[in-house]
Amino acid sequence: MSIQVRIPTILRSHTGGAKVVEGSGDTLDALLSDLDNRHAGLRARLVTADGNLHRFVNVYVNDEDVRFLGALDAKVSDGDTVTILPAVAGGAFGFAAVAALRRPVAG
Amino acid sequence: MLRIDRSFIDAIVAHARRDHPDEACGVVAGAAGSDTPLRHIPMDNAARSMTFYEFDSMQQLRVWRDMEDRGEEPVVIYHSHTATEAYPSRTDISFAGEPDAHYLLVSTRRPDTEEIRSFRIVDGVVTEEPVEITAVVDPHAVQSYMFGQSPTEVDYECSGR
Numbered sequence: 001m002s003i004q005v006r007i008p009t010i011l012r013s014h015t016g017g018a019k020v021v022e023g024s025g026d027t028l029d030a031l032l033s034d035l036d037n038r039h040a041g042l043r044a045r046l047v048t049a050d051g052n053l054h055r056f057v058n059v060y061v062n063d064e065d066v067r068f069l070g071a072l073d074a075k076v077s078d079g080d081t082v083t084i085l086p087a088v089a090g091g092a093f094g095f096a097a098v099a100a101l102r103r104p105v106a107g
Numbered sequence: 108m109l110r111i112d113r114s115f116i117d118a119i120v121a122h123a124r125r126d127h128p129d130e131a132c133g134v135v136a137g138a139a140g141s142d143t144p145l146r147h148i149p150m151d152n153a154a155r156s157m158t159f160y161e162f163d164s165m166q167q168l169r170v171w172r173d174m175e176d177r178g179e180e181p182v183v184i185y186h187s188h189t190a191t192e193a194y195p196s197r198t199d200i201s202f203a204g205e206p207d208a209h210y211l212l213v214s215t216r217r218p219d220t221e222e223i224r225s226f227r228i229v230d231g232v233v234t235e236e237p238v239e240i241t242a243v244v245d246p247h248a249v250q251s252y253m254f255g256q257s258p259t260e261v262d263y264e265c266s267g268r
Contacts, residue, residue, distance in 0.1 A: 010204050056202055058164045065164045085171055086204020088150075091130050092188045092196050093158035 003031055003076055006083040007042075014042040028059065029072040031082065046084065047072065058085045109209040109225040110239045111135070111144050111183065120213055120221055122149045123187035127215045130160040135183035136174050144182045152186075159198070160186045183225075185211035192216075193224040195233050203228035209236070 002022040007015050015021050021039060025031035029047075036043035046054055052071065053059060059066045060083040066074040076082065115135055123131045132152050135144035148170055153163040174180060184205060188196075193212035195203070203210060206229045214222040227234045 008204065010206055056204060058167065060164075060168055063168070065168075067164070083168065085167060087161070087164070087202060088132070088167060088184060088204070089154075089159070089161035089202045090186060090196065090199035091154070091156065091159035092191045093156075093198060 002078060004081045005031070005035060006081065008084055008086055010086055011042060011045055011084065014039045014045065024078070025076060027072065028061070028066055028074045028076055028082070031076055032072075056087055058087050059083070060085075108237045108239060109183070109211070110142075110241060111211075112243060113240050114243045115144055115147055115183075116221075116223060116240055118147050118149075119185050119211065120223070123189075123213045123215050124218075126152065126187070128157045128189045129155055130157065130187050130189055131213075132160040132162065132184075132186040134170065134181045135185070136177075136179040137182035139178055139180045142182060146179070157189055181205055181208050183211050184208045185213060187213045187215050189215050193222050195226055195228060200228055200231055200233060203231075206230075211238075 002024050005021050005023055007019055007021060012018065021035060023031050023035040023038075025034050032043045032046060046057055046059065048054055053066070061069060061074055061076055061080055066072075069075070119133065119135075122133060125131070130152055131149070133147065133149040136146040136148060137143045138145070150162050150170070151166060152160045153166075154161040171181075186199075188194075191214065193214040195210060195212065199210070199212075206227075210226045210228050212224050212226070216222070223238060225236050225238045227236060
C-alpha cells in the first residue's frame with residue numbers, strides 16, 4: 001500500500017510525464033520529501049523557501065483541501081489519494097495586494 | 108489560434124456583464140487533445156472582487172475531476188477585467204498553471220463594446236493569439252453547465268416584454 005499522488009500537466013516534467021506517482025509518509029510534508037527523492041524538484045514547486053505551501057497550487061487529501069487540514073502538517077496514510085491542481089486565480093490587481101487579500105495559509 | 112463557437116463567446120460575455128463590476132471567471136472544457144471548446148462551465152469568483160478572481164478550491168476539484176472522468180481538459184480558462192484592458196496582468200501570469208489552455212480575457216470596461224483577447228501563458232511568457240469566432244452551427248451542440256451560479260434570466264418571447 002502507498003499513497004497515490006495525482007500530478008497536474010505543469011508539474012509532469014518532474015515525473016517523466018507520469019500523471020500519477022506513488023509515495024509514502026505520515027504527513028503531506030513527509031510525503032513530498034519522499035516524492036522528491038525520485039522526482040527531483042517537485043517539492044520546490046509546491047513548498048516555498050520559508051516552508052509553506054505555495055499559493056499557486058491547491059493540494060487535496062482525498063476530497064479535502066489541505067489548507068483546512070493543517071497544510072503541510074496534514075495527516076496522510078496508505079490508501080489516500082493526494083491531488084495537486086494549479087490554483088486558477090489572477091485579476092487586474094497587483095500581486096502584493098493580492099497576496100494580502102488571500103486567506104492565510106495555515107501551517 | 109483559438110477557434111471558438113460564437114455561442115460560447117456570447118455566454119462568456121454575458122457572464123462577465125452579469126458579474127460586473129466584480130471579475131467573472133470560468134472554463135470551457137473540450138475533449139483532451141482536441142483543442143476544441145465544447146462545454147461552458149461558469150465558476151464562482153471566490154474572491155468576489157473587482158480586481159481579483161479565484162476559483163473556489165473545492166468547486167475546482169469537482170470540476171477538474173468531472174473533466175477527467177469525461178476525458179476532457181480545460182481548453183479555455185477565462186476571466187474578466189472590469190476597468191482595464193483585456194491583457195494578462197502580472198498576477199495572471201504568476202498564477203497561469205495550465206500550459207495547454209487558452210487564457211481568454213474579457214474586458215467589461217465599456218458597456219457597448221465586446222473586448223476579447225486570447226493568450227497562451229507558458230513559463231511566464233505571454234503570447235497573444237488570434238481568436239476565430241465561428242458561426243453557431245447547431246445551437247444544441249453547446250452545453251452550458253451552470254455551477255453554483257445564480258439563475259440566469261430567461262426572457263421568453265411570450266413574456267410580453
